[in-house]
Amino acid sequence: MTDSSIRREMEAGATSFADVQNRLGVARQCGSCEHLARAIVNEFSKPDPRYFYNAAPDESMAAVA
16 A cells, blocks of 8 residues: 555545545555555545635624724
């Protein structure tokens, strides 16, 4: 098991650690790769900042600014 194979599975549509585990057999025997696999899944689960924008504050915030 490599981090690259886990990343490929996430890019291919896996959405959770259970998905990766079912597709690749991650952490089914000794569990030594579970920490790495979960970290990669969490990395892919974070929102992509490219999809966020700074919206103009609403008028109720005008008094604060």
